[in-house]
Amino acid sequence: MLFNSLEFALFLPTVFLLYWFVFNKKLKQQNLFLILVSYLFYSFWDWRFLFLLIFSTFLDYYTGLRIFQSDSKKHRKIWLFTSIGINLGFLGYFKYYNFFIESFANLLHQFGLGYSYIPLTIILPIGISFYTFHGLSYVIDIYYGRVRPTTNYVDYSLFVSFFPLLVAGPIERATHLLPQVQVPRKFDANKAADGLRQILWGLFKKVVIADGCAMAVNKIFDNSSEYTSSSLILGAVLFSFQIYGDFSGYSDIALGVARLFGFELLQNFKFPYFSRDVAEFWRRWHISLSSWFKDYLYIPLGGSKGGTWTRIRNTFIIFLVSGFWHGANWTFIIWGLLHALFIVPSIIFNTNRRNLSIVAAGRWMPTVWEFSQILFTFGLVSFAWIFFRSESLSKAFTYISGIFSSSIFKLPNKGTLDKYLLANILIFMAIEWIGRENKYAIEKVGVFQYKPVRWLIYSSIIFFIGMFMKTTESPFIYFQF
Structure with a gap:
């Protein structure tokens, strides 16, 4: 169901x-x-x-x-x-x-x-x-x-x-x-209302963002040899939004449903694509799994005690196990290995716990340096997602070789990106940015005392869900794990 x-x-x-x-x-x-x-x-x-x-x-x-x-x-x-x-x-x-x-x-x-x-x-x-x-x-x-x-x-x-x-x-x-x-x-009526609000936002993530990206992502990844470098880059970026909308959307719905019955579940996502380095990304992505591996594998192995090389060894172990947990395919293991490699510099220079608070807290906009850090981190994560999405290592390497080909200066293939999808992603990320200091993006909508404004927001989200909902049901990606 x-x-x-x-x-x-x-x-x-x-x-x-x-x-x-x-x-x-x-x-x-x-x-x-x-x-x-x-x-x-x-x-x-x-x-x-x-x-x-x-x-x-x-x-x-x-x-x-x-x-x-x-x-x-x-x-x-x-x-x-x-x-x-x-x-x-x-x-x-x-x-x-x-x-x-x-x-x-x-x-x-x-x-x-x-x-x-x-x-x-x-x-x-x-x-x-x-x-x-x-x-x-x-x-x-x-x-x-x-x-x-x-x-x-x-x-x-x-x-x-x-x-x-x-x-x-x-x-x-x-x-x-x-x-x-x-x-x-x-x-608790207030808790139930908050649960419904989070369910609504989770459905928006799944139906409008994840399912909206899925068609283009499937087409590009399944026929990567037919697409230009820029189209392949776009495909990797769209998959980044697809898997985030899909999995964090599921988590939002799960947390909202649990709240309807009087339960508070662990927060699983904290706006990971606003991270300034990969270590911060993993403190914000699939938090319940990464903290599980930290408590039951990383710390028993010695954790951060014993010097730099011990920390690097333990980091590689938990990321390789994390990749293997996701599926029986070498693509997931390489995905985990890449994230371990991405984090190694921050371990060596002892900067892996530098970014503990949300970016640009209390400010409307990030600095130029913060924005460049976010883009760089997103680029690394999106590159690793290529292996996560590919059916085999050979297809992943074919996809990557297509990115670093002579077509890199050509425009994306015609019809690669639907204009409505681009607008929806921009709206989505703007709302996520505005609500990044909350438990979920639209949590504070409920504090509006002016009901017409509050209900205008709710009805707009419902309209978008109804407008872009597919006629066939789309399973959540993480059901396969």
């Missing part, structure tokens, strides 16, 4: 009304109801994988209790690695089996050894990377004493499977979401 579908438009208000007006008497009723509708939501994709979700939930709930109850450090480690091993085993089988077997066969071929294999037809369970990381963080936090396990299976199940974040995050922590699951929730 897509957030931008008719089914969800019927599902959400129905669940909302039942939640607040029928199952509002007791906390346990509300939580049980949310679990059932979350499982229903997940079953719309493929009901068979619901059993995998339930098994994963029980596994981490049970191993969390056993870790906490064990007096022996040895037994605690056994239960910890049981959970990690089984979770990563499922993830490895469904997501990486064919990749590993194909890479192994290609390696043997390089040494003149023939190896025949039959790739398996494996359907990737939607959201497996996200709910697996939910459970792993819970078990690891219990092992290190950061959180006490809950003995209430209903509460834990809701923490793992809450439908707004189930299939594409944000990746929640038990320390943040579980306490909200365990306390009674009362309807």
Whole structure:
């Protein structure tokens, strides 16, 4: 069930009304109801994988209790690695089996050894990377004493499977979401209105920006040899806006929907394309994933302790793992490797934490230097996105060679960029810039006391969504991860 579908438009208000007006008497009723509708939501994709979700939930709930109850450090480690091993085993089988077997066969071929294999037809369970990381963080936090396990299976199940974040995050922590699951929730009209506002902005990002860019991006990337250098550069830039509008749009909708039910999820994006260096970009892009890798991989490896080369080594490890997390393809690994390379200079010169606050805070415009930093960072990120978007390394290198070709001084191919799309992107970025110091761009629209102005803004956004909505539903990009 897509957030931008008719089914969800019927599902959400129905669940909302039942939640607040029928199952509002007791906390346990509300939580049980949310679990059932979350499982229903997940079953719309493929009901068979619901059993995998339930098994994963029980596994981490049970191993969390056993870790906490064990007096022996040895037994605690056994239960910890049981959970990690089984979770990563499922993830490895469904997501990486064919990749590993194909890479192994290609390696043997390089040494003149023939190896025949039959790739398996494996359907990737939607959201497996996200709910697996939910459970792993819970078990690891219990092992290190950061959180006490809950003995209430209903509460834990809701923490793992809450439908707004189930299939594409944000990746929640038990320390943040579980306490909200365990306390009674009362309807808050202001919080609900804020949730609806964020949902509206998320839909704008997805329908108007991401889906608007998708057609041109697909055409350019699928036929890159037919396009001039300037058209290929434009294609990479459009994909940058597509993936940002798509994924941050999903996150906005997820956070807004959660707020309708009285929950606050972790912020996943903080205007990343206004970053002044790549280190700042990663503090603002997919925050729940980058912070997960920081806490559960980077710091256990030694983090920033031990000197410059240790920091560089650890940075390369987390970015390579991050690339691999995104998919079983060498393109994602190269994408992660590029970002590690981009960050290395800031580690060497100890400038990676220089830009911690939002750019041009309290000012209407950035300085010339700040603007040049933003453009340079955006250029690096957009270049790396070429590998992320390409189906194979050969296609990525073909695309890049087309950029650095003799056609670099030619104008973009006719019809490459729709004039309405360009106008929409400019309007979008202007609104994002104005609202960059908020949690999301139009958060402060709700403080307007003059209702006609407020409703003019809302109706304009709704008009744009209706005008540019495609006749066919478009899945969110991160559903494949």
